Amino acid sequence: MNMPSIAGKLSPTATNMIRMDHTHTMATFHQYEIDASPRTKQGLVNTICLALEIHAQLEEEIFYPALRAMDSSNPAIQKAVPEHNEMKRLIAKLRGMRPTEAGYDDTLFELMRDVMHHVADEETILLPEAERLMGDRLGDLGAQMLKRRVELAAPRGGEIATNMLRGMPKSTMMLAAGALMAGTYLMKRNGNHTRHDA
Template sequence: MNTAVANRMTPSVTTMIRIDHSHALALFHRYKADTPPNRKRALIRNACLAIQVHAQLEEEIFYPALRNVMSGDPVLDKSEPEHQEMRRLIDELLSLTAGDNRLLDASCDEKFFALMRLVIHHVADEETQLLPAAERLLRDRLAELGMEMTRRRVELMKPYAGEFAANTVRSFPVGAAAGATLLTAGVIALGAIAFARQKNGRGASRWTRPHR
């Protein structure tokens, strides 16, 4: 598969960001105070990993490209500080949900609902302001940036692929889990093809874990 074909098959960077937003919001929608603890744990850890990876992808690829064409934008300027606050909550949630304890700490709900509020506000800003701006100002680069984001996603997700797949199955009903898994697999498979070609052409690359 050549680069031009891969670019056409891979979602644009703005489409990929919207897919990530939809995944996080679907997880939030399924989390209720009376959800069984095992499902709560799966939802929390699935959402935390997805948000970690998404934030790092935006910081490494999307935001720098956007800053090159729009500087001093208040929504863009506050995006990374919001990511840092998300990471603080995520670190606490991952600690609370580590291991196989049947019961979760009572503060899990409070912290996860706080993460929900922050992410939903952040998503609203991106969907209504940053993504439309990117589609106007980066029109000729959207596919290229989408391919770059796919390759980088493969690197960041590889160490967590098993946990992510298992938590996706626990997080959604059978039909929805299959759809979410196929969507994730499709994006990662395209990225794996491109990454393998790049690796063979340029030498081995280092696998990197997302920020914690």
């Protein structure tokens, strides 16, 4: 029997990481509103697209090959990569559009319909199958996926931060800016009192 590595014990399992990605993508999509500003729409769409690109690459490089080695006949595994390819086509289309263009919202909704269908297959068929077949190995696969995620995301850190800021409604940004200014003021004020009291 294969003993899980320390990294495998500390990382989320591969299946839990995939579920967390699904939840994050859906939560971001639920923030999307047709009447939002183009800036907010662009930030949310870019966040969704990048998350899906990294997620698909992790599955294709690490998770699917491991699962295929255990059960190559599962039809859900066989159709997963073609579904990813269709999602990538729609992502490329979205990346080539401006949020103010006709069809932008519809293209995002088409992408998310595909994503929801894909997520349903993974969460009801593939992930339970992986947990049944690969139990102990899922921690090590999760560690591999986490390492690869860092490699894929690190060069795009600025893009990720910019998208997150763009995706925030202005009211939330104003509230965050106000809290930051108030916190800075209080720290300076408390720092001045400390110096005078000393």
